[in-house]
Amino acid sequence: MIVADEKSLPEILDMIKDCNHILVLGCKGCVTVCNVGGLKEVQILASALRIGRKKDGRIVKVDEEILERQCDPEYVAQIKDRVQNYDGVVSLACGVGPQFLSEAYPDQHFFPAVNTKFFGGAVAHGIWEERCAGCGNCIIHNFDGLCPIARCSKSLMNGPCGGSSNGKCEIDKEILCIWDSIVRKKMASGQLNDLLKVMPIKDWRTARDGGPRKRIKEDLTK
Amino acid sequence: MSNDLKSGSNLEKVLRSGHFAFTGECGPPKGANIEHLKEKMHPLKGNVDAVNVTDNQTAVVRMSSWAASTIMVQEGIEPNFQMVCRDRNRLAMMSDILGVYVMGIRNMLCLSGDHQKFGNHPESKNVYDIDSLQLISLAKKMRDEGKFLNGEPIDVPPKIFIGAACNPFADPFEFRVYRLAKKIEAGADFVQTQCIYNMKKFREFMKMAVDMGLSEKCYILAGVTPLKSIGMAQYMAKMVPGMDVPNELIQRLKGAPKGKAAEEGIKIALEQIEEFKEMKGVSGVHLMAIEWEHRVPEIAERAGMLPRPKV
Numbered sequence: 430m431i432v433a434d435e436k437s438l439p440e441i442l443d444m445i446k447d448c449n450h451i452l453v454l455g456c457k458g459c460v461t462v463c464n465v466g467g468l469k470e471v472q473i474l475a476s477a478l479r480i481g482r483k484k485d486g487r488i489v490k491v492d493e494e495i496l497e498r499q500c501d502p503e504y505v506a507q508i509k510d511r512v513q514n515y516d517g518v519v520s521l522a523c524g525v526g527p528q529f530l531s532e533a534y535p536d537q538h539f540f541p542a543v544n545t546k547f548f549g550g551a552v553a554h555g556i557w558e559e560r561c562a563g564c565g566n567c568i569i570h571n572f573d574g575l576c577p578i579a580r581c582s583k584s585l586m587n588g589p590c591g592g593s594s595n596g597k598c599e600i601d602k603e604i605l606c607i608w609d610s611i612v613r614k615k616m617a618s619g620q621l622n623d624l625l626k627v628m629p630i631k632d633w634r635t636a637r638d639g640g641p642r643k644r645i646k647e648d649l650t651k
Numbered sequence: 652m653s654n655d656l657k658s659g660s661n662l663e664k665v666l667r668s669g670h671f672a673f674t675g676e677c678g679p680p681k682g683a684n685i686e687h688l689k690e691k692m693h694p695l696k697g698n699v700d701a702v703n704v705t706d707n708q709t710a711v712v713r714m715s716s717w718a719a720s721t722i723m724v725q726e727g728i729e730p731n732f733q734m735v736c737r738d739r740n741r742l743a744m745m746s747d748i749l750g751v752y753v754m755g756i757r758n759m760l761c762l763s764g765d766h767q768k769f770g771n772h773p774e775s776k777n778v779y780d781i782d783s784l785q786l787i788s789l790a791k792k793m794r795d796e797g798k799f800l801n802g803e804p805i806d807v808p809p810k811i812f813i814g815a816a817c818n819p820f821a822d823p824f825e826f827r828v829y830r831l832a833k834k835i836e837a838g839a840d841f842v843q844t845q846c847i848y849n850m851k852k853f854r855e856f857m858k859m860a861v862d863m864g865l866s867e868k869c870y871i872l873a874g875v876t877p878l879k880s881i882g883m884a885q886y887m888a889k890m891v892p893g894m895d896v897p898n899e900l901i902q903r904l905k906g907a908p909k910g911k912a913a914e915e916g917i918k919i920a921l922e923q924i925e926e927f928k929e930m931k932g933v934s935g936v937h938l939m940a941i942e943w944e945h946r947v948p949e950i951a952e953r954a955g956m957l958p959r960p961k962v
Contacts, residue, residue, distance in 0.1 A: 582766050583736070583777070587784040588830045590763045591818030591845055592892035599892035600768045612826045625829055627837045630741070630785045630800065 430459035430550065431523045432557045433466065433543040441474070441519060442481050444540040448489065448516035453478070453542070454508070454530075455495035456522035463557055465543050466521030468495050474521065474542060499526030505533045512537055548579075565635025565642065571628070573614045578631075580607035586628040588612070657794065657840060658812035660757035661729045662701040664962040665935075666841065666870045671928055672935025673956045674731060674843065674872060675699035675947055677723075679714035688719055689726060691944045696728050698951040699938065700959055701758055703843070706733040710770025717751045724755040731814060732756045735764025740780040741789065741800055748793060752809030760814040760843065761786040784837045787815055791838030815839035817871075819856035820849060821893035828859040835869045842869055843937040846876035846887070847923065849895040857932050866932030873927045876939040877950065878916035881905055917950060924954045 445451055453475045460466025475491040482489040492515070497504045499522035512518065512530075517538040520527040527539040547559035562579035569576045578584045582600045589608035592599025596609045615621045633639065656663055665672050675695045680687045695702050702723060706716035720730035732751050734744065748759065763783040767775045781789065790813045792798055797808035815834040819827050831842065847853045853873070860866055878884045878896075881904045888896035900919065907915035920938075927933045936956075940947050951957050 582768075583763055583782070584779045585763060585782045587782055587833055588826060589821065589823070590783075590893075591816065591821045592766075593822045594892045595822060600766045606822070609823055612823050616823075616825065621826075621829070624826075625833060625836075627784055627788060627833055630781050630789070633780065 450490040663812040676703040679719035703731040731758040737764035787837040818845035820895035844874040861932040870934040872935040872937040877920040
């Protein structure tokens with residue numbers, strides 16, 4: 430899923446400083462699962478904005494709502510009849526949400542309340558980690574299911590760099606050296622030979638480097 | 652190794668003729684101060700076979716390694732131009748390889764590069780379009796096939812002596828010799844190791860490399876950095892990832908008479924060089940006298956490395 434993180438309250442208050450009536454809009458997709466943009470977070474942010482503005486001596490009226498998904502025109506259309514009632518809409522969806530909203534309602538102002546961080550999952554309660562870089566051409570079967578593109582700080586394809594130390598990455602002792610994990614997994618299964626061939630140079634056209642991407646599933650477009 | 656020279660560099664000729672090679676290192680200045688650069692490089696002239704010119708080492712921005720290497724050529728010193736994968740995509744790499752070749756540069760060391768998080772611009776975007784092994788194979792393709800990565804022919808291919816780095820002390824230790832083997836398979840003609848302090852571990856590593864026949868396919872130069880102080884030794888031991896400084900060495904420096912730690916550091920380096928001269932599979936020493944270039948003539952002399960062979 431897409432994992433996001435809260436923006437600071439002062440930053441959001443600054444975004445809405447010219448608004449007197451706003452909508453805080455959550456999303457039931459990924460951001461609900463990673464506890465940043467679900468109904469509960471909508472309510473908390475709405476309260477915090479009311480309190481923050483009250484302290485400032487400028488009351489703001491805040492409505493609360495959540496959509497099934499903000500990355501789908503069908504659900505975005507559900508606020509069509511009331512979206513123009515607001516001076517601005519604060520979206521708690523990932524970066525996709527406020528863009529779909531902006532495209533659907535060009536006259537309205539949409540503000541992002543979260544920072545979209547990565548594709549990943551929860552490794553423990555309250556802890557999420559990156560797993561995928563969305564390069565558009567998955568090769569993890571070569572590395573026992575572990576991705577060096579997303580998880581090695583240098584996206585190395587041919588083994589650990591000289592900074593790998595005690596299973597940790599040179600840039601931060603909290604970051605796993607994924608190459609250490611790949612090598613140990615291959616050694617344990619007696620398949621180290623798999624890692625001895627030089628990996629071909631990657632074609633990045635399938636990644637963001639090839640320009641903004643689009644997926645078309647022909648049978649659904651007819 | 653075939654009889655034809657791959658690049659005709661001095662370093663290649665020294666190694667090919669069976670001499671024990673001796674390379675040095677010089678970090679370009681943090682500015683366009685050409686006098687400072689010349690001041691740093693001149694003690695190396697005639698005392699080493701080639702000088703590594705670092706490429707924004709520790710991710711701190713400095714004068715570009717190709718420009719500093721070019722100045723070195725003009726000053727009659729042979730550079731070993733370093734290129735890291737952190738700052739260039741494949742287009743920039745190939746064009747820089749052509750550019751440095753035209754400027755008379757004949758050795759190139761292919762490196763991943765320190766992550767920008769360590770440096771003085773940690774906010775920067777990293778590139779890592781290709782990795783250091785793939786950079787080796789790219790340089791080899793350009794030289795031996797006379798082709799760009801896309802297969803198009805190169806009008807006058809760059810004949811470069813291709814180097815790689817090797818850190819026997821990083822983890823997982825068991826994989827390190829295989830990573831070296833991969834670099835050789837990719838096309839490395841010579842390898843310079845990370846600074847060696849743990850001799851026991853290095854002997855073990857070299858035995859594996861020799862047993863696998865790697866030293867027959869590629870020249871291995873052992874990395875030596877004299878410890879200038881107890882503080883430097885402790886910093887290397889604790890703060891530099893992948894560096895293995897045994898406690899005995901730190902104790903030895905501590906045991907030196909007051910004000911003599913640097914001399915003790917040089918003695919340790921000289922003892923190491925003596926051992927490397929005899930060590931099976933080791934073809935030379937790479938002396939990284941960090942910000943101590945002016946001490947290189949003395950170290951070279953005391954190590955019995957002078958005069959350098961004329962080949």
